[in-house]
Amino acid sequence: MEKFRPKPSTTHLTRARHFVASLFAAFILVIGFVHGPIAQAAPAPVYPISGYFIYGSTNDAVNVKKLTDIKSVGGDTVITFGSRLKPATLSTIPAACTISGINCATAAASGVKVKRYFTYSDGSSWASPAILCSRDKTVTSGTTVYTILVLPVEGSGCNSPSGTYDVVVINGVTSTSMSVSLGKAATNLGMKFYAGLPAPIMRTDVTYLPDLSYQATLSLFTARFLIYQGNVNNVPGLAGFYHHTEMPLSDGAVWDSVLTLYRIQNARIAQYQPSRSAVVSPYIDSRTAFGGRVTVDQARNAANKIAKTANGVKLAIAVQDGMGTGKGASFFSSESGNSVDQFAASIVGSGSWGSKYLAPTRDYFWALSEGVRGTGAQLWANLEGMAPATSQNPCDNSLRGQSTKTRIDKQLQQLGNTPVKVISFMWDPYFTCAGTWAPMLDRLKAGNTTPIITDSIFYGNGDVLVTGHNLSGGTIRVQWSDANGRVLDKTVTAADYNASYGKQLGINPLLESVTAKLGATSLASGKHYFIDVVNGAGVKNDALYSDRG
Template sequence: MPEPPVQAPVATPLTTPTYPISGFFIAASSRDSANSQKLSDIKTFGGDTVITFGTALQPVSQKTLPRDCLIDGKSCATVVAGPLKINRYFTFLDGSHWGPSILRCPGDRSVVNNGLTFAVLLIPNEGQGCTSTNGSYDVVVAGGSAANASDQYSSLASAATKLKMKYFAGLPAPAKRADIRYLPDLSYTRTLAIFTERFLQYQSQENDLPGLAGFYHHTEIPLADSPTYDSVLALYASQNQLIHRILPDRQAVVSPYIEARLGKASSSPQEAGVAVRKIAQTSNGVVLNIAIQDGMGTGKGGAFSSSEANSPVDPSSAAAVGKGSWASKYVAPNRDYFAAAAAGVAGTSAVLWANVEGMTPASNTSSCGDGFRGLTTKARLDRQLKQVVNAQKIVSYMWDSFFNCAGKGTALKDQLEAGLKTPILTDVTFRPDTGQIQVAGFNLQGSSVKVRWTTAEGHPQLKVLKASGTNAGYGLQHGLNPGLEMISIGVGKTTIETGSTYSLTVTNGWGGTAPQFFSSLG
């Protein structure tokens, strides 16, 4: 059958095309210029949010304290402790240059030695304030930056403020247990809580800028409805309570991960929905943004449609789970987990985000990141985005290691910029009885659609039609991602067998054409 010419897209004013990812995990720099440039690059790309990881409050022995933290040639911890009874020693080596307001108690000291700067704090083991009622203290050595380095928190908050962006700073985190590596060490909960309080008080005094949008919970857990992770939920609740008390207008971000691999400690979408609700209930007055990791960068989650369930997993996922069909490797597609998560946060103050992983599973050849993850492609990232339509915001890991690194190919950022005008289709519905086709997705303005199907009588059909306008508010109207749009096409009443396949090719007003979309009726 000869193809009819593609009709020109609807002649309506077009806005600038955007990519749906608007936030990125980043590494902080000790230089103001580097932080400012990084955030400027992200804003130019279309991002408005950056998130940094936290640092562990790490138990150490007196012998393993930083060797450069010396006062008159003696260990800074020993000098600060003086005659006091010391229970335990800790480091918080975040590489930041802490200002004087972190020194809240008479015994706290700022130390500069051998070109490095530290803050040495005394944490009372009992009682309130600076004096321990039992005479026992813990010592925390924080910082470890070059003496001429910037305070990374202030640097990023200032840069975000100037660019009208949002910065979420990583919170102090407990170290991992030695016996069960995926659980936190809770043997020093009080010390962690007091240090977190001082951390937040410091941010309140030094960095209370509009760009400081809130804080990131560094400790991660899977979306599992299990009492195993109750200790982490308690940690979230404690730190959220402190945020709400000290900086009540700030938000928090937490990023649990999907574990959907069959044969592993996986959860069903229903169990994940319960787990999300438990996380939401730790908010304690804080707006808690739950950015679920989609697992496509680690192999723990699968981005596939129901029609692809029996198709082979993509080669990148196969590197983690082995060859086989999607349905033979995963409990359910990511879309089901995000739908369950949306139901889980309903009625709470929490907000569902997605953390779309911007890398591929195992790779020992990549020169980006730690070398154990591979560079992904725009096509694969687009596939991931189709699964997270329930998320109110989409962020990604990680700008420095993967989006902005070319390795042996083209940097992901450059791939996305080159393909920015391409539509991304997330859902299609075909009503033969009315002849209406509705297409949801991103960057659909001014689209025309080529549709192929075969009638129940066996007659091939091909039509190329203009969309009857774009509903730019579709996502907001349906509680989905606010960037989602909807277009409608009328092909006229027709017939099509249940289970029969039809296809669409969408070309938007910028001239971008999405990969051919196949679906089946019913």
């Protein structure tokens, strides 16, 4: 019995995964038979992470440089975090925000009742493009632009039937707006930008949950945010919006307030930006000793619940793999008895992968794909590009440290073929800092030809389908046990290279496939087999790959 989870569950997942993958592969074989073999050239090598969380800038040149660097390693997507809509009082409104010498919030709300005051700042100027109602105001003080929105507490539009309003003072800049600058850069580079949505503050009694005591105000402010983006940033590069508030992949009722927040804001996106999509990024926590640990079944249910918050919006659920924080683990069942690496050990202590974690990343992602099936939501992966910090891997002044290229390759491999897109937290600083090693940006470029094996199918005729990245040319080595108990080891020329494997199946379009034709043989049930690829560039995979018959 495997140590990391009950055997019946693992067997179910493995058989289901292989059954579905076999159907896909059979489809590809039929297409090839009907249309004949097509020689395919390998695409230019880029690292198969196609998106990154970033810190944006109000400086056009800085944003263009950052997005250009990201594109140079295969990225086509950038995501920024949102800002919080913070409750305030008149005394905490910036002193420089005045209209005719009067506090700007007081002046804008003259003659009406005010229920609550709020402040907001997201690196954008807002100003006149955000003005919709007669009470809204904008004022400039030095290099700061203040925009004052007077939002009705009841009703819709600009007027409150009770005469009561909330006032939001937005602190902006006179220079280029960050979201506009990023939208322009993404458009010019043929990339996609997801802007962070406004978020509530967190509760003071339960600090990991959002404060929804002002959810009506947040909903209306989200609408104004989206209208503003439509007025100033309606460019092809603005692909959608990111939900700033996150949650673990737990199906417990305690997280219902986060789901409510997603529903509220998705409804506003559908209303005001119907052509654009949304991204949310929950996280895996599979630490055995952690009270808030999440099982594979709970994660499946949670993904389904999150998917159902879409409210008509095309929703991507980009699940954090937890490897950068020590909350998740990337290992195969053949490695469950191996000691955790030094980075994970700094979080969970010494011990084996199978004893310290409930299940590997791979099992979670297969379950997550089941959870979103039929909902219309897409499953993405958010590969954590850092590692838990030790004295050996500092990264600027971050609480997390540099990771290794091999560790990230292993994380990518563990995602399997279920996510349709892989993004990463976070570009700056974890892909740009220099510490014990060169910046990860440079290491990705230097190692962009390394084969990465994401999945395999061992067929009864002795063919082994191998999927992943950088697989073309070269050889495939397979080590396995046959039904008679013989341990076999064979290296063959990689055959039937398919650069479009992922595209043809409607899964991750960067996935490729090759086949190892071993000849007549069998595979022992329940026994591990191992695969290595040396591609046409002479490079071998640096992360162990194994599966079970």
